[in-house]
Amino acid sequence: MFFLSLAVLTSASAFAGHKDVKIINEIKILKNRLTKQHPIDDQEQYENFCKDNGFANQCNSSHYLYKKLSNEELLAYDNYLSSLYQILEKKLPTTRLITNKKQTIISKIKAAIDQALIGDALGFLIENESTIAEMKEHFPNGVVDISSVSDSLKANKLSTKYGKYNNNNLNHLGKIIYSDDTEMSLLTLYSALKSYKKDQKNIDLIMGDFSKNLAIHWYLNLKLSGKYGEDGLYYGMRGYGKKSLESFSDIYHNKLSDKSNLNNGSLISSWIFGLMPYENYQIASEIAFNKSLITNKSYEVATSCAVMAAAIHIAIYDMPRSKIEIVDKMIEVALLFENKYSNQNPLTSTYLKYAKLAALEDINPVLFYNSNIGYYAPETTAAVVFCFLRHEYFLTSLIESIHIPGDSDSVANLSSALMGAYFGIKSFPKEYQDFIEVPSMTLRDDIFGMNSLIDEILANIHR
Secondary structure, eight states: OOOOOHHHHHTTTEEEGOOOOOOOOHHHHHHHHSSSHHHHHHHHHHHHHHHTTTTTTSSSSSSSSOOOOOOHHHHHHHHHHHHHHHHHHGGGGGGGGEESSOOOHHHHHHHHHHHHHHHHHHHHHHHOSHHHHHHHOOTOOOOOOOOHHHHHHTTTOOOOTTTTTOOOOOTTTSBOOOOOHHHHHHHHHHHHHHHHHHHOHHHHHHHHHHHHHHHHHHIIIIIIGGGTTTGGGGSSSSSHHHHHHHHHHHHHHTOOOOOOOOOOOTEEEEEHGGGGGOOSSSHHHHHHHHHHHTTTTOOOHHHHHHHHHHHHHHEEEEEEESSHHHHHHHHHHHHHHHHHHHOOSHHHHHHHHHHHHHHHTTTTTHHHHOOOSSBHHHHHHHHHHHHHHHHHSSHHHHHHHHHHSSSSHHHHHHHHHHHHHHHOOOOOOOOOOGGGGEEEEEETTEEHHHHHHHHHHHHHHOE
């Protein structure tokens, strides 16, 4: 899949998981946090935390699919997550992990891309499970041992939300497919690189290229999906949301629509601008903001997009000293855009503050994810920050992000990308890539894959 350059490979060391004492210790800490007391006993701390910090609106999702977990369900969720860490701990000794001795811009870009794909594909398997009980029924051992999951899917032993009858989460080669999140990221990166060669600072040019490519993609590849939306997976389609498909259709037909929504439509791909070698993160965030307005027409979503692009760019190019430094910059960017548009609510910045403080105060993740299921962009951004601050290793963050009771592929995609952008190639499970579909796309006569696009980014860095 995504190859490592010779320079990167020569500075990398492969080792078995059991030799990495630190990751074992992190697993034990995360597991103990879940099992040290009943999640209901944490409820009072959580409620006081929300009340004392003015986060009353953040402790319950406003999305129509949200259903607050009962005490019994909270305990089941707590036990389920704990059991998944136990499985990971047992699996580590036979897992080949790759770590770079020195992290560079190149290794950070590659890690962000590789990890985002894994998070998306594995989160896609669990996305939209209606209840924790359903998640446990379909995936009793979670999505931890990817080889076992792949074998079970091929043997029709696992049932996914949209693959129950014909296992549409596997492609014709038997690889686990990625979701619309990765496909839109691929299209966005393709458009960004085309414009970068002409004039990297011309936002109108970038938006024009993106709109044109999105229209072509809709007409050639997605037109039929409009009838089905996410149910398209039943028919072997990628599973785009209906609202996203409607906005793509409007762009193709040059319709001016004032309809807006808080869904993740543009957030899932806007982080890609953070990979680009722009002069600073402000450019990346401005481009992401404007791109979002094309599809979602929501200032709140656009701000979330700007925040994610800035975070990725800062993590890769500014070499920050701590994760908190990145999160503080994210809050700063959110406030900047919120102050710039007087009609905008401070929704994104408040959610970011909520996630930061919740992580620092060691709020039970079961309670946090029960309120931030990730269907709305500000919630998703908060879930990403919470996960990012809680983990030092990609594998442990992956366990947490792909098993949330909501839009798990989006949260796992973005949190995995941010982990890679910050840590680089650190304890990376190389064999995971062997089980996942290789990202590629065709636009008329132009066939491109993620590998070739990443090579273009690296070539521009060295100019």
